[in-house]
Amino acid sequence: MASATSPTLRQRRLGVELRKLRERAGLSTSAAASLLGVNQSRISNIEAGRYAVSADRVRAMTRMYSCSDERLIDALATMTGGRTRGWWDEYRDLLPTGLLDLAELEHHAVGLRAAAVIHIPGLLQTLDHARAVFQEGVPSLRPYEVEHRLSHRMKRQAILHRDDPAPYSATIHEAALRMQFGGAATARAQLRHLVEMSEQDNVTVRVIPFGVATFPGSGESADYVFGPVPQLDTVQLDTAHGCQFIEAEAKLANYRELMDRVEGSALKPAESRDFIHNIARTT
Missing domain, CATH: 1.10.260.40 (lambda repressor-like DNA-binding domains)
Known part of the structure; x- marks a missing residue:
């Protein structure tokens, strides 16, 4: 403990x-x-x-x-009392603390938004795609470390399938859709899974094609996690050194605007779904 x-x-x-x-x-x-x-x-x-x-x-x-x-x-x-034990506590001595904090943050969220440029957002990754991503990590992870991260990531995804799930919106650049982690077959399966997830009522997927010359926040992937009130929102950034969490009100306001503008640069959800279908057919 x-x-x-x-x-x-x-x-x-x-x-x-x-x-x-x-x-x-x-x-x-x-x-x-x-x-x-x-x-x-x-x-x-x-x-x-x-x-x-x-x-x-x-x-x-x-x-x-x-x-x-x-x-x-x-x-x-509602945030009071001692430590709330959740499924993520199984990993307390196995994974970096930031990953446990992220799972707890998502568990209590009332809504989530993601912007991704190179990687498919973790909550939308297939097992094989995620394994290929983890195997490319630097420094290299040992096989058992990869498996711990995989099981943790798959369990995080349960928030999208529970009763009365929080709404989830992901804006993904075409570059992430074109990456072939794990090879062509794994990439096709990942794209099909992305389309299937986008058809859930609580999940919205938007795509920014290469044809969009610029968009705000280029090169940075971010997750915006909504708390029960705006003051308790949190932004999570993936960095080479692990999870970074942002809570300052001024920065949260900046990221809300950034997310709005990124979504405004993307195709509509139905057009995005067709776009992903087309990439999957040619992968």
């Missing part, structure tokens, strides 16, 4: 949002501690995500911080 000093992304985010509210109220940690009747270290540990806090305590803190946004208060209250 992970120690109390190793909070999850969700626990850290709760602490960050409480710190923002405290600072906007013009209160120091010592002043907040005095008002709550606790020592200063308790406030610091709560804000660092190292200390479990109850929903009642969160509501008391938000009142003390003069927060009147009831939707935000309710959303923060």
Whole structure:
């Protein structure tokens, strides 16, 4: 079991949002501690995500911080308590922490958007395509490490098939559709799977063809994860060093605009489906 000093992304985010509210109220940690009747270290540990806090305590803190946004208060209250154990905890000693945080983030999301240039988004990859991608990683992964990542990725995809799934929208550049990870047969199967997924009511797939000269965010793949309120949204970027999470409000606003503009550069969903069909026929 992970120690109390190793909070999850969700626990850290709760602490960050409480710190923002405290600072906007013009209160120091010592002043907040005095008002709550606790020592200063308790406030610091709560804000660092190292200390479990109850929903009642969160509501008391938000009142003390003069927060009147009831939707935000309710959303923060749902993030309380100790570590929520999910299926991703099976991988806690097997995979980088960022991958576990991503799975937890997606599990609680009320909506997701993805923009991808070179790779098919992970939630839409087939097993064989994903295996080929992982096998090309640098530094090379050992066979058992590849299998751990594969099973983790396939389990993440369950959020698209559960009862009342969150809406998922992916904008994919033609370059990603033309890549042949695993060879032509694997690539064809991946494209057919992409078409099948795009026919689900909760999944929207858009394609940016090579004919679109430029589009915002060229070269960067990103996932935008919607929280219950905009303040709790998160952007996840894939980097050579693992997952990077962005939570600052100004940056979130920039990524919302970027996603809107990327989608505006793409073909409509029905045209995108036909486009993928055509590539699959010639692959």
